Amino acid sequence: MHIQILTMSFSLPGCRSLKEKRQRMGGIHERYGRQPAVAVCESGDRERLDASEWSFVVVGNSAQEVESLCSEIEERVQRTVDARVMAAVRDRL
Template sequence: MHIGILTLTFFMPGCGSLKEKRQRMGGLHQRFGRNPAVAVCESGERDRLDTSEWSFVVAAKSQREAESLCSEIEDKLQRTVDGRVSDVSREFL
């Protein structure tokens, strides 16, 4: 079993409230939480209006599969979130 931890920080200029911030992030729990190999949570910057940090924990049979799934998640987030990715970190256990 291989575990990957993908953490992304998003910058959302012009975000005026926590409610707007949640709407702009667009239901990441619902989209990625359906996959039994992925756990997702808002891991930081919860009280800042213009920044949001999310972590994804991926479980896979091989490190290559874990890396592939992390890449898929990152690519999808880059296209769908109403904000700019300002930092990405990956760790594999």
């Protein structure tokens, strides 16, 4: 079994409320948390309105499978979230 953690940091310029922050982040938890091989949570910058950090724990039978799923998540999040991706870091466990 292979495990990788993908941590993505976002900037939300001009965000003025927690409600707006939730709307702009576009339901990341609902979208990716339903996949059986992925656990997702807001892991940082919870109190800030202009920033957010999300971590995805991805599990698979092969390193290639995990790497592919992390790449897919990263690409889809960049396309669907109304925020700037400031960093995307992957850590293998």
